[in-house]
Amino acid sequence: MKKGKVSNAVIRRLPRYYGQLDSLYQVGVVRISSSALGKAMNLTASQIRQDLSCFGEFGQQGYGYNVESLRDEIAEILGMNQGHTAIILGAGNLGRALIHNFQFSQNGFRLTAAFDTDPAIVGKSIAGVPVYSIDQLDEYLAGHPTSVGVLTVPQTVALTTAQRLIAGGVKGIWNFTNIELGIRDEGVVVENVHFADSLLALSYLITPRSSENSEE
């Protein structure tokens, strides 16, 4: 792997490369040129070559990429083979939606537990995932080193729960609470899921413009 800083924009495109290559692989495509891959992803061929050059040498001049091996190399770069684990904090509607419908394992994560305060579900399991009391969180983390905490708790307890996750040694927090956690330089990465940003971009795109063609 090459030295040097990888820009946030490139990091954001890596999962899209992975998804696109995996789709191509699933439908039987063996080989693809950077220009064809670019076309499918709305990027230029040179953008793709430049992005991938951050991580080493891929493909052969004039011969394109082997879809399966490039997909696998990007999976490796993304850390999908690291055995990452995740726990869900808050098994309300959103937490449950993720437990039932989000394919953690397809993204290289093992979902090991959920935590909630509701006595009606604590001690049971949801879709095979055991639900513990939030009071057991610190003890659980001490015994089960965990990569990522998925934060789907109510906003009022978002920050305190995040602090317990950090004290318990998680490496990342996947934050759905729309609370700015303000965590920096503690060796913990916070990935915020901002539904609002997505809806506002859609709002922009469906709003008629008088003198402008904004689309694409």
Added chain:
Amino acid sequence: MKKGKVSNAVIRRLPRYYGQLDSLYQVGVVRISSSALGKAMNLTASQIRQDLSCFGEFGQQGYGYNVESLRDEIAEILGMNQGHTAIILGAGNLGRALIHNFQFSQNGFRLTAAFDTDPAIVGKSIAGVPVYSIDQLDEYLAGHPTSVGVLTVPQTVALTTAQRLIAGGVKGIWNFTNIELGIRDEGVVVENVHFADSLLALSYLITPRSSENSEE
């Protein structure tokens, strides 16, 4: 508003500008320089000036931006004052999480109805939002022109539901199903929410690198 095509990257930053300016306004900041705004958002001052120049003249040389008026102008650009409406398709866990917790109104949308197949909830309302049978969708859209359909149905019916939304005249689909709808050039904008891309970026960021310093 200036003519010319606004890049996707700029469109994606607009909601972040809005959010940042609104936070500043809430805590009483009246005026901010492009460099201070940039610092708060991890962008350069010239990037911010360039982004905003797509939409006209803002701020005064050497004097910065008025926080409230820039926020309001960006809200206008984002279409937050257009009276957009939204309906939710599929009131399962994710649909319910959005009904209960997502602030549609704060983002310029009025959530007018939800649709589901479950007889236990059809005819009732969730957090004040009426739940109709999915069989009533076409009739509803005919009588209630709707800006955006929020697609939280099971994957198996994602495409057919999207087609009914398009036939019913929606302008945008906020797609949470992780199904590529493949809708183009029908005058309908699809905004995909890809949870996986977000988790994979987090996976990348928490994965140790041997010879690289990727972090910000």
